[in-house]
Amino acid sequence: xEDFKKNVEVALAKIRPFLQRDGGDIELVEIEDGxxxxxxxxxxxxxxxxxxxxxxxxxxxxxxxxxxLKEVQAVS
Numbered sequence: 001x002e003d004f005k006k007n008v009e010v011a012l013a014k015i016r017p018f019l020q021r022d023g024g025d026i027e028l029v030e031i032e033d034g035x036x037x038x039x040x041x042x043x044x045x046x047x048x049x050x051x052x053x054x055x056x057x058x059x060x061x062x063x064x065x066x067x068x069l070k071e072v073q074a075v076s
Contacts, residue, residue, distance in 0.1 A: 008036055011065035019044055034070035
């Protein structure tokens with residue numbers, strides 16, 4: 001489990017600069033049964049495109065980097 005979490009954190013660190021460039025950020029909230037729960041903050045929090053960013057950007061990037069990942073979900 002610790003390796004899984006470390007892999008998630010490393011992958012998030014790789015995509016974080018892209019979110020920060022647009023005034024947003026992402027934080028890891030919880031990992032449960034292969035589901036990663038994250039919180040989008042800053043400009044990403046209220047952005048109407050945030051769900052697309054989450055699924056098409058964040059989830060896709062994490063799936064490539066983290067074996068065993070099932071899904072990425074946003075929480076508030």
